[in-house]
Amino acid sequence: MSEPASPVSFADLGLPDILLKSLKQVGYEAPSPIQAATIPALLQGKDMLGQAQTGTGKTAAFALPILANLTPGAKKPAALVLCPTRELAIQVAEAFQTYARGIDKFHxxxxxxxxDMRGQLRQLQRGVDVVVGTPGRLQDHLNRKSLDLSALRTVVLDEADEMLRMGFIDDVENILSHAPDEAQTVLFSATLPERIKKIAGKFLNKPEHVKIAASSSTVDAIDQQYWLLNNNQKLDALTRLLDVTEFDGVIIFTRTRGTTVELAEKISARGYACSPINGDMSQSNREQTISRLKKGKIDILVATDVAARGLDVDRITLVVNYDIPYDSEAYIHRIGRTGRAGREGKAVLFITKREQRLLRAIEKSTGKKIAPVRLPSAKEISEQRVERFKQEVKATLAEPASPLLAAVAEQLCEETGATPQLLAVSLIAMLQKDQPLEVAEAPLQRQAPALSDSARAPMAEYKSKNDSRSKNRNESKSKNESKRKPADKPVGSSKTEGAAESDNEGGPLTMETYRIEVGRQHDANAGNIVGAIANELDIDSQYIGRIELNDDHSTVDLPEGMPPELLEAFGKIRVKSRPLAASLVGKSNESHKPKSQNRADKSAKKPGKTKRATGKKFSTGKADKPARKPAKPKE
Structure with a gap:
């Protein structure tokens, strides 16, 4: 078990030049601890058991060695990465594409x-080098025999404990069993419950064990907030933040060196004294920039993590995480640049919907919840700009007036016939330039959807289960299930049944049963339903209870008291191209169904149009109309 210090650069890890060039283009300056500890061993083909929290840079830790040892263009995949959620699968696939930008014929x-399954089948037939998938969909392809794992050289199981908690671990074991025995196996997990240890013992061959401890310290004097945005909203959001916030000095953190220069130019164009600082600058230039910040010649610094190491400037009152860091410790170091010398500080984090998992990892690491905040309104921005302008004018009035300027003002009034007040209004309009005092009420581009605090409350009040309680629950469940006939076991219950048990410190979790409009005849399974609800609504899978599949619909147990806005969101979620449209069993809940579903329900109530289930299909028609005889086959 090891945790070495990070080396100076990625070149020290033995990566090929083509990957080093890609990393430089992206702007990555130095490897994180997990990358430094694992990449050399993975390049040698060793199996790996890594313990690290989400947000520590695990993706690059396994992606870079895979790419370094890859021969692209093969028909069958050479690497397989298993992820618990589709968001993580997409992120990992995008990371592979970014790192492999210089590799020809890589897919x-x-x-x-x-x-769409058809699109996936077409791409598999064309040939891919790396497959990144969730257990349910990978199992579907294995059942169809559309995914051939016989040529795998590396298998990665990312966030294994999360898959165990979500109930996918049986699928994971089955998928791993399809990989060749000689394939390199890499397993990452934040914790090592007993089931994960057994998998490691079964599928890993003399693995290297690397553990990266996450820091749990934070600065209590710092007011921490986050804004949920789309990527294309960040600059506008940053402008609004600077407009409405009183600050002395600001540091804005980005992930890459290129972004520091680009963003600093855009901030300067908006009238702020701003400079970038990054690893491409010489040490003397960095020192000069920091000196200017200390002396008040600039107010805003746009920096990367490496360039800001050891930065100690007392006047920093605001830190903006323009890009969320992958490493929780990097976040702690970033926000520690403010609130110094006993002063209060403020830290704002910009995140996208896909990055909410990183936010939760940071909260877990720091032991402190980060509060969501709304974007300031146009009225608030206007008020702040007017107040600042008035203060500047008052400060100018306090200084002696130049006789020449006074003469020019008198001449303008005489030549134009304008009153002094009208002249002052014209001069104010000239001074606004690119930052008008009055901001239009046009909304900031569509904001990424987020659940309100009230929608999250039913989930938040139940604490996460620790490993020992989960183990006891699973053992108890296994005993009960062994007594049950196989035919009586409801589909999906093995994944979520334990969520309703009373091993929470807050007392038993009362569940209610909801009907959703997708079932067996739509080719749906419990994994589809759990994944859709957990991913789309950001509901922790431990709060998704028993799932029973019927022909035309299914039922799912959810915590009692689900807020209406959360139920309405079910109508926007689709499984097998059908909206779920949740309704509480035993109650009329049509308001939570999509309009198309309501119309279908109404038409079904008309005389002679009643739908009735016949096996796995629906048939409609009048009750007194005899069934049509089958046509005789032609000779």
Missing amino acids: VLPLYGGQ
């Missing part, structure tokens, strides 16, 4: 539920 394919 990576994400496989996850909710995506």
